[in-house]
Amino acid sequence: xxxxxxxxxxxxxxxxxxxxxxxxxxxxxxxxxxxxxxxxxxxxxxxxxxxxxxxxxxxxxxxxx
Amino acid sequence: xxxxxxxxxxxxxxxxxxxxxxxxxxxxxxxxxxxxxxxxxxxxxxxxxxxxxxxxxxxxxxxxxxxxxxxxxxxxxxxxxxxxxxxxxxxxxxxxxxxxxxxxxxxxxxxxxxxxxxxxxxxxxxxxxxxxxxxxxxxxxxxxxxxxxxxxxxxxxxxxxxxxxxxxxxxxxxxxxxxxxxxxxxxxxxxxxxxxxxxxxxxxxxxxxxxxxxxxxxxxxxxxxxxxxxxxxxxxxxxxxxxxxxxxxxxxxxxxxxxxxxxxxxxxxxxxxxxxxxxxxxxxxxxxxxxxxxxxxxxxxxxxxxxxxxxxxxxxxxxxxxxxxxxxxxxxxxxxxxxxxxxxxxxxxxxxxxxxxxxxxxxxxxxxxxxxxxxxxxxx
Numbered sequence: 001x002x003x004x005x006x007x008x009x010x011x012x013x014x015x016x017x018x019x020x021x022x023x024x025x026x027x028x029x030x031x032x033x034x035x036x037x038x039x040x041x042x043x044x045x046x047x048x049x050x051x052x053x054x055x056x057x058x059x060x061x062x063x064x065x
Numbered sequence: 066x067x068x069x070x071x072x073x074x075x076x077x078x079x080x081x082x083x084x085x086x087x088x089x090x091x092x093x094x095x096x097x098x099x100x101x102x103x104x105x106x107x108x109x110x111x112x113x114x115x116x117x118x119x120x121x122x123x124x125x126x127x128x129x130x131x132x133x134x135x136x137x138x139x140x141x142x143x144x145x146x147x148x149x150x151x152x153x154x155x156x157x158x159x160x161x162x163x164x165x166x167x168x169x170x171x172x173x174x175x176x177x178x179x180x181x182x183x184x185x186x187x188x189x190x191x192x193x194x195x196x197x198x199x200x201x202x203x204x205x206x207x208x209x210x211x212x213x214x215x216x217x218x219x220x221x222x223x224x225x226x227x228x229x230x231x232x233x234x235x236x237x238x239x240x241x242x243x244x245x246x247x248x249x250x251x252x253x254x255x256x257x258x259x260x261x262x263x264x265x266x267x268x269x270x271x272x273x274x275x276x277x278x279x280x281x282x283x284x285x286x287x288x289x290x291x292x293x294x295x296x297x298x299x300x301x302x303x304x305x306x307x308x309x310x311x312x313x314x315x316x317x318x319x320x321x322x323x324x325x326x327x328x329x330x331x332x333x334x335x336x337x338x339x340x341x342x343x344x345x346x347x348x349x350x351x352x353x354x355x356x357x358x359x360x361x362x363x364x365x366x367x368x369x370x371x372x373x374x375x376x377x378x379x380x381x382x383x384x385x386x387x388x389x390x391x392x393x394x395x396x397x398x399x400x401x402x403x404x405x406x407x408x409x410x411x412x413x414x415x416x417x418x419x420x421x422x423x424x425x426x427x428x429x430x431x432x433x434x435x436x437x438x439x440x441x442x443x444x445x
Contacts, residue, residue, distance in 0.1 A: 023403050031400060036378070042400035043375035050375075 017050060019062040030060060070082040073228060082368040090259075090320045091178055093330045093441050095120045095196075097420060100133040101337040101440070105134045107155070114444060118331035121173065121444075124284055125166035126262040127292025128156035134300055135263075141197040141232040143304050145321060149199075149302035152261070158292040161264030168291055170301065176215065176247045176254035178426045181308045184213070185246030191310040192239035194222065194257065195319075197303040199232045201296060205226040206287040209237060212256040216245030221272040222382035223287075234303070242276035243264065251370050255443040257306065260284055261291040269433035283392045332367045337377075337440035344386060344435035350413060352428045356420050357411040359387050360402055361432030361440065368406045375402035376411055384437025387430045393422060399432075409441050 008065060016032040020042065031039040043050050054060070075121050095295065096279050099118045106115040110128040117133050124131075126380065134151040136142040141149065161167075182190045193210065206223040213219065222237035247254040260267070262286040270282030306318050320331075340349050350361030378385070382421050385395040397414035413432050418424050 025403055029401055029404070032375075037318055038380040039398055040380040041375050041377045042398075044401060044403070047374040 015053065016056065016060075017053065017060045017065065019060055022064075028063075068186050088351040089183070089304045089330070090180075090322070091174065092119075092172060092304045093306075093334075095302075095319070095329055096146055096321060096327070097133060097150050097302050098147075098324055099331045100333065101326045101335055101339075103169055105133045107377050110156070113256045114335065116444075117148070118328075119172055119337060120150050121171040122150075122152065123167060123169045123171060123258075124152070125163075126168040126264065127154050127158045129153060129168075130155050136302070139199070139232045141199070143198065144234070144303060146197065146302045147275045149197075149300045151298060152291065153299040154292055154295050154297040157295050157297075158262075161262065161292075162407050164264040164266045165263045167267060167285070169258045169260050171256050171258045172304070174257070174306075175251050175254050175445060176249055177251055179230075179247045179254050179341070180249055182241075182247065184242050185216070185244060187243060189241035189243045190240045190308045192310075193236060193307040193309060193311040193316065194239065195234065195236045195303070195305045195307070195311075195316055196301055197234050198224070198226065198299070198301050199230065200226050200299045201229050201293075202289070203227060203229050203301075204287075204289050206272070206290050208260045208287065210256075210258050210260065210273075210284050211239055211245070212258060212279070213242070213276075214253045214256065215248045218242065218245050218276050219279050219283070220271055220276045221274070221283060221286075222267070223272055234313065236311065238310050239317060244276065257304075258284070259301065261289050262293075263288060273326070298394070329367055332365065333370050333394060334444045335440065336365050336369065336373075337438055338363070338434060339438040340434050340436075344392065344433055346431045346433040347439055348411075348432055350387065350411075350430050350432040352418055352424045352426055352430065353412075354426045356418060357414060357416045359415065359418060359430055359432060361399075361411045361413055361430075363385075363409050363411065365409070365441070366408055367442050369441065369443040370406070370445070371443045372406050373443055374401070375406045375442065376409065376442040377442070379431055379437030381437055382414070382433055383400070385413055385433070387415060387432050387433055388423065389428065393418075404441065406443075412441065 020029045028045040031042045097117045115131040130153045134149045205225045224235040267285035312438045343366040346362045350359040402410035402414045
């Protein structure tokens, strides 16, 4: 089994996240969009990788006001 | 002497010599047997867990193929190790692109598993780190560091690679530290880092032979320069961390665990479901009231270190299905709903699940995977 993970690490600069929904815990859920346009993971607003991405200036698409 | 007494005495004689402590090994997956994510990853130039569980490949200098290498010969193989973690440089980087870039292999350990070192007390214990290592490139003073995240302290050790392409066993002693206790919790307390290449931020100092405050310039004093050539590779296996000071002759034997024990300990940090063949179930779900979601519940085999906050999947919607009397293919990839340390809830997507597909709100369905995977991480 060979997998290419190079574009699926937080060190890659061109990831983006899109808002999906708010769950029953009132946590926002996001899809992480890879450079190929596909989503290989989704996360809550508590996810460390997501929070680090936001702290580094990332802007979520579709975030409700 | 009765038969039972004699058998006990014989057992004692057979066990003479180094005897390992009566506990689970501190290093998880030290024999590199478990690789849930993949056995080979190409083009790795990032910071992530790639192949063997619990060993993080921090590859910022150079690009690598990372593999769970199967061993068939050599001293490590003869010592019982059938697998190794191997980094092959595929794109060289003679000078680190950034002063802060590094290429290291790490194992990160939570505080719960480190209390036997009694760090930060008058009774603090020494550390012995042992491992098998092999590289095409010989070198002196390759550095391996212990980094205490709770108290921002570090200590370093060195080893040589004396003969190219030959497994060598290394035993490195580290001093005890009477300053700064490891937190007794599930957070990151200790990182073992094998430094293989790095920018200028990590050199210029001296190897810390005693514990002291963090200093990046002490972490890679003599650069091995693994990224210096695409000829280069480095491999490691048989990693063990012992409480106390041991030499190569007194070192307790590597504590081999069964594959299942080893994998179960890895599951605390990463849990991945990959069907061995065809469509397989991952749990049960109920049709939600929004006409396009079935929320499925998957129970983890062991409690994870923390509640996962993300779901990994293959990126292909058709790999995911729901079934009651017939199997229905999802029309979008599943997404994270919520989780705790013992379960995860996942949203399986099927538009018109109630209005067009004949299912009722609240109906119980099986949810599953065909060709893809679902995974949750609680890594440090």
